[in-house]
Amino acid sequence: MSPVQTLSCWHCGAEHSAVSMPLSRHEFCRACGEALHTCRQCRFHDLRQGCSESRAEPPTNPESANFCEWFTPRLESTAAMDARGAAADSARARLEALFAPPADDSER
Protein backbone atom coordinates (compact mmCIF):
# COMPACT_ATOMS: atom_id res chain seq x y z
CA MET A 1 0.00 0.00 0.00
CA SER A 2 1.22 3.44 -0.87
CA PRO A 3 1.19 6.18 1.76
CA VAL A 4 0.37 8.74 -0.92
CA GLN A 5 -2.98 9.14 -2.66
CA THR A 6 -4.58 11.27 -5.31
CA LEU A 7 -7.57 13.22 -4.11
CA SER A 8 -9.93 15.74 -5.64
CA CYS A 9 -10.60 18.98 -3.79
CA TRP A 10 -14.13 19.04 -2.35
CA HIS A 11 -14.41 22.70 -3.29
CA CYS A 12 -12.99 23.13 -6.78
CA GLY A 13 -12.38 19.55 -7.87
CA ALA A 14 -8.67 20.10 -8.53
CA GLU A 15 -6.73 16.85 -8.44
CA HIS A 16 -3.88 16.57 -5.99
CA SER A 17 -1.55 13.72 -6.68
CA ALA A 18 0.93 12.27 -4.21
CA VAL A 19 -0.81 13.62 -1.11
CA SER A 20 0.75 12.12 2.01
CA MET A 21 -1.58 10.01 4.15
CA PRO A 22 -2.82 10.43 6.77
CA LEU A 23 -3.91 13.79 5.51
CA SER A 24 -2.54 16.73 7.49
CA ARG A 25 -4.83 19.36 8.99
CA HIS A 26 -2.52 21.85 7.36
CA GLU A 27 -3.06 20.51 3.86
CA PHE A 28 -4.72 23.09 1.63
CA CYS A 29 -5.91 22.95 -1.96
CA ARG A 30 -3.17 24.30 -4.19
CA ALA A 31 -5.77 25.58 -6.65
CA CYS A 32 -8.40 27.30 -4.49
CA GLY A 33 -6.70 27.45 -1.07
CA GLU A 34 -9.50 25.68 0.84
CA ALA A 35 -8.59 23.38 3.72
CA LEU A 36 -8.69 19.71 2.77
CA HIS A 37 -9.02 18.15 6.25
CA THR A 38 -12.71 19.10 6.40
CA CYS A 39 -16.02 17.32 6.69
CA ARG A 40 -16.69 18.16 3.06
CA GLN A 41 -13.60 16.20 2.04
CA CYS A 42 -14.51 13.25 4.27
CA ARG A 43 -16.11 10.08 3.00
CA PHE A 44 -18.52 10.12 5.94
CA HIS A 45 -19.92 13.49 4.92
CA ASP A 46 -23.39 13.36 3.43
CA LEU A 47 -24.66 16.49 1.69
CA ARG A 48 -28.20 15.84 2.89
CA GLN A 49 -27.66 14.42 6.37
CA GLY A 50 -24.29 15.82 7.42
CA CYS A 51 -21.95 13.31 9.04
CA SER A 52 -22.88 9.66 8.58
CA GLU A 53 -20.34 8.48 11.18
CA SER A 54 -22.53 8.35 14.31
CA ARG A 55 -19.58 8.31 16.72
CA ALA A 56 -18.17 11.58 15.40
CA GLU A 57 -18.92 14.97 16.90
CA PRO A 58 -21.44 16.90 14.78
CA PRO A 59 -19.49 19.34 12.61
CA THR A 60 -19.65 23.01 13.53
CA ASN A 61 -18.47 24.10 10.12
CA PRO A 62 -18.12 21.28 7.60
CA GLU A 63 -16.01 23.49 5.35
CA SER A 64 -13.24 24.38 7.80
CA ALA A 65 -10.36 22.18 8.92
CA ASN A 66 -11.34 19.84 11.74
CA PHE A 67 -9.71 17.61 14.34
CA CYS A 68 -12.13 14.76 13.73
CA GLU A 69 -10.54 11.41 14.55
CA TRP A 70 -12.92 9.64 12.14
CA PHE A 71 -11.80 11.76 9.20
CA THR A 72 -11.26 9.58 6.15
CA PRO A 73 -10.49 11.49 2.97
CA ARG A 74 -12.84 10.98 0.10
CA LEU A 75 -10.74 10.57 -3.00
CA GLU A 76 -13.35 11.02 -5.69
CA SER A 77 -14.60 14.41 -6.84
CA THR A 78 -17.91 15.93 -5.81
CA ALA A 79 -19.10 15.54 -9.38
CA ALA A 80 -18.46 11.80 -9.21
CA MET A 81 -20.29 11.65 -5.88
CA ASP A 82 -23.26 13.57 -7.31
CA ALA A 83 -23.42 11.13 -10.22
CA ARG A 84 -23.40 8.22 -7.79
CA GLY A 85 -26.13 9.91 -5.72
CA ALA A 86 -28.29 10.35 -8.79
CA ALA A 87 -27.77 6.68 -9.71
CA ALA A 88 -28.72 5.65 -6.17
CA ASP A 89 -31.86 7.79 -6.33
CA SER A 90 -33.01 6.19 -9.56
CA ALA A 91 -32.23 2.72 -8.18
CA ARG A 92 -34.29 3.52 -5.10
CA ALA A 93 -37.17 4.75 -7.26
CA ARG A 94 -37.11 1.49 -9.25
CA LEU A 95 -37.04 -0.52 -6.02
CA GLU A 96 -39.98 1.41 -4.60
CA ALA A 97 -41.93 0.86 -7.81
CA LEU A 98 -41.22 -2.86 -7.49
CA PHE A 99 -42.72 -3.06 -4.01
CA ALA A 100 -45.50 -0.54 -4.50
CA PRO A 101 -48.98 -2.05 -4.44
CA PRO A 102 -50.37 -2.48 -7.95
CA ALA A 103 -52.28 0.62 -9.01
CA ASP A 104 -54.79 -1.38 -11.00
CA ASP A 105 -55.79 -4.99 -10.37
CA SER A 106 -58.10 -5.31 -13.34
CA GLU A 107 -55.38 -6.74 -15.61
CA ARG A 108 -55.18 -10.03 -13.69
Ligand SMILES: [Zn+2]
Ligand atom coordinates in the same frame (compact mmCIF):
# COMPACT_ATOMS: atom_id res chain seq x y z
ZN1 LIG B 1 -9.71 23.42 -4.41
